[in-house]
Amino acid sequence: MYLNRLRIERLRCLQNVDLVPDPALNLLIGGNGAGKTSVLEALHCLSNGRSFRSGGQENLIARGAESFTVFGELTAADGLGHSLGFERQRSGWRGRLDGNDVLTLGEFARSLSVICFEPQSHELISGAGEGRRRLLDLALFHVEPSYLQSWRRFQRALKQRNAALRDRAYARNAEVWELPLAESGETLSAMRSDWCLALEPLIQRSLAQLLPELGEAALRWRRGWDAEQPLQQALAESRERDRELGYTVRGPQRGDLRIEFSEGGGRYELSRGQQKLAALALLLASASAMQGKGGVSPIIALDDLPSELDQEKQAACLRWCTELNAQLWVTGTQMPVGLSEWPRSHAQFHVEQGRVTALL
Ligand SMILES: Nc1ncnc2c1ncn2[C@@H]1O[C@H](COP(=O)(O)OP(=O)(O)O)[C@@H](O)[C@H]1O
């Protein structure tokens, strides 16, 4: 899967960018604040409907503008072309896929998958479970055709039950939503659990390359409620407590995965640098698991690679990406040294003050 065209309008400092990317590697080189990360944010919006940077999504709209748009042409695994368009206004978003309206953001993830390693990626390890759940969900939207439907059913039932829990006049309705919530939640959770089983040997291999000093790694999946209990029973049991709190405490919305090391203790004992490497290992393993399941690697973006990783780790990461045959997008203030032995084709772009120019 690779993009063969990317157009961006009015996103941060990028007023009007039109790129013809290389199928293998795209290098974006330029000074600080030139707009390199913004290009990757645009790419990320096309697959996930949002940037990877935290903060309100409306901050991506260029100052003085009402909206930004990103348009991409994609060559999929089967060789067929697809067009994707995403527009964000202050009040909402609109999406188009092959000329049809997109109704939920998960539909983008189903056709295009972008995995991004960037300066805040350590939060994938040290931060709350939401980031790890999102990584898992996005992968499953892409590789499991039925996952999006179960996920939507689950989110709807959860929202309705939470609303009923908070509304005294309709408090009994909470019970009504427990069956659809439990059915979709069990389905969702079984697919997540299978995914983690497939992920574990891959992350052990990526960690052995990136963080060998921490010993053997294990991936622990917690589904969000007691291991032995059916979800419907867990919901019924916690109903009174949920009413007091005003939200549903047990269920897949609390599911999480953890990486544990034989030598390194828990995630709180890892240094910032080790958290980054563990996050990269998780991202690369996810890309490999997606390739294993769907036969094609997601697009991989590596933001500010030269300042995030030393030469040896850059080379290890790039070897992994070469093996995956992924389309790569790499940014830096200078050429990453790890790329000196890049075996495939590449395109290079110079980024300056929001303008992106192809170097011939
Ligand atoms: N909403 C916005 N409108 C206009 N410019 C913005 C907006 N948000 C950020 N910027 C500017 O865009 C640039 C963003 O650059 P960025 O992509 O982070 O650069 P790089 O990754 O090359 O260092 C910065 O100069 C920043 O001041």
Ligand SMILES: [Mg+2]
């Ligand atoms: Mg940047």
